[in-house]
Amino acid sequence: MIERNKGFSNLSAGYLFPEVAKRRKAYQAAHPDAKIISLGIGNTTEPLTPHIAKAMVDYASSLATKEGYSGYGDEQGLSELRKKIADVLYPNIISAEEIFVSDGAKCDIARIQTLFGSSTKIAVQDPAYPVYVDGSVIVGAAGADNGQDGHSGVTYLPCTADNDFFPDLSVIQDNTLIYFCSPNNPTGAASSREQLKKLVDFAKKKGCIIIYDSAYFAFIRDEKIPHTIYEIEGAKECAIEINSFSKLAGFTGVRLGWSVVPKELKFADGTSVHADWNRVMTTLFNGASNIAQRGGLAALDEEGRKETRGLVDYYLENAKIMKEALTGSNFANAGVKVYYTGDSPYLWVHFPGWKSWDIFDKILDKCRVVTTPGSGFGPSGESYLRFSCFGHREDVEEACRRLKTFTL
Numbered sequence: 001m002i003e004r005n006k007g008f009s010n011l012s013a014g015y016l017f018p019e020v021a022k023r024r025k026a027y028q029a030a031h032p033d034a035k036i037i038s039l040g041i042g043n044t045t046e047p048l049t050p051h052i053a054k055a056m057v058d059y060a061s062s063l064a065t066k067e068g069y070s071g072y073g074d075e076q077g078l079s080e081l082r083k084k085i086a087d088v089l090y091p092n093i094i095s096a097e098e099i100f101v102s103d104g105a106k107c108d109i110a111r112i113q114t115l116f117g118s119s120t121k122i123a124v125q126d127p128a129y130p131v132y133v134d135g136s137v138i139v140g141a142a143g144a145d146n147g148q149d150g151h152s153g154v155t156y157l158p159c160t161a162d163n164d165f166f167p168d169l170s171v172i173q174d175n176t177l178i179y180f181c182s183p184n185n186p187t188g189a190a191s192s193r194e195q196l197k198k199l200v201d202f203a204k205k206k207g208c209i210i211i212y213d214s215a216y217f218a219f220i221r222d223e224k225i226p227h228t229i230y231e232i233e234g235a236k237e238c239a240i241e242i243n244s245f246s247k248l249a250g251f252t253g254v255r256l257g258w259s260v261v262p263k264e265l266k267f268a269d270g271t272s273v274h275a276d277w278n279r280v281m282t283t284l285f286n287g288a289s290n291i292a293q294r295g296g297l298a299a300l301d302e303e304g305r306k307e308t309r310g311l312v313d314y315y316l317e318n319a320k321i322m323k324e325a326l327t328g329s330n331f332a333n334a335g336v337k338v339y340y341t342g343d344s345p346y347l348w349v350h351f352p353g354w355k356s357w358d359i360f361d362k363i364l365d366k367c368r369v370v371t372t373p374g375s376g377f378g379p380s381g382e383s384y385l386r387f388s389c390f391g392h393r394e395d396v397e398e399a400c401r402r403l404k405t406f407t408l
């Protein structure tokens with residue numbers, strides 16, 4: 001018999017979202033008439049916008065004609081789309097050849113693991129999107145579960161209210177792969193230019209590479225906050241950016257993302273990271289859907305930009321409504337604190353004295369509202385809940401009505 005990949009036995013017990021779904025299902029079974037509202041999973045809910053959808057419909061129709069049909073395209077993506085992403089989102093910083101179009105950011109994060117292999121040291125923000133650590137565990141780079149919500153081969157970087165959700169970098173060893181997400185899932189914190197400069201300077205000095213997950217850049221409304229790590233001088237020598245149309249244009253189901261690998265980025269032996277990433281993408285990937293790529297092109301032209309701005313504004317308005325409800329006197333009197341600056345889809349809410357799963361259960365029971373327990377994102381998430389603003393307005397308003405009349 002074939003030995004099991006040790007990485008799988010090293011994975012921590014449950015993936016967070018299946019456990020949330022299990023508790024929701026159990027509650028519904030016990031209360032068949034309850035109308036449960038989810039402010040939990042970070043999935044988009046609003047329809048595709050007309051201009052972007054039309055571009056995909058038209059292209060799909062043309063595929064049914066002799067003249068319009070196309071098979072495999074370039075694995076790195078349509079050159080027109082690579083150029084559009086570079087010109088619109090990274091003007092004068094990044095070239096089209098440094099953009100690799102993909103089937104989504106999560107898939108790129110998984111493929112990144114093949115680029116660095118199992119002997120690379122890993123550091124992650126704590127709390128963090130679970131894929132960074134779990135993906136590293138599967139390829140053997142993160143070590144075994146240390147029995148305390150962590151893995152032996154990972155340096156956890158606590159991000160808490162006390163440090164403005166920006167970690168103490170000094171605990172990171174030389175030559176470490178640093179996963180960094182801003183605006184952050186789950187804390188909602190969007191790092192400032194000064195903070196990102198600290199990160200880039202540190203990485204350059206210590207021989208680290210930053211994997212910068214920028215999936216929520218479209219939610220940034222504070223003009224002082226960088227939309228990409230490459231706004232920081234020196235980032236091209238130390239950072240890969242992972243990005244996505246999922247939260248920008250509601251493409252969670254359509255599937256389209258991209259990574260940026262600058263040509264300046266080098267491994268210890270002086271070889272090009274860009275060249276190896278090109279090899280990974282052309283060998284292990286066969287190109288993003290050509291229909292989705294037409295949607296991506298439309299999302300980045302003038303009309304599409306107007307539409308995606310409106311789409312994201314809708315979710316940001318939901319967040320505002322939720323913030324108002326969660327800062328009501330019933331919560332404030334119990335010491336509950338809401339962390340939300342208006343630059344992300346997530347409200348990060350502290351319930352002092354509560355375990356995350358206990359307050360999750362209580363709010364499910366009393367308000368029939370599903371949230372996400374902060375502890376599922378890492379040990380520093382304990383006592384927090386993440387509230388997601390992805391939802392239909394009427395559901396968000398109903399959830400807020402219930403939350404306002406609830407007392408802890």
Ligand SMILES: *Cc1c(COP(=O)(O)O)cnc(C)c1O
Binds near residue numbers: 106129243
């Ligand atoms: C939603 C999300 C993504 C997007 O992933 P896709 O695979 O492109 O849908 C990436 N990173 C984070 C932190 C996310 O929350």
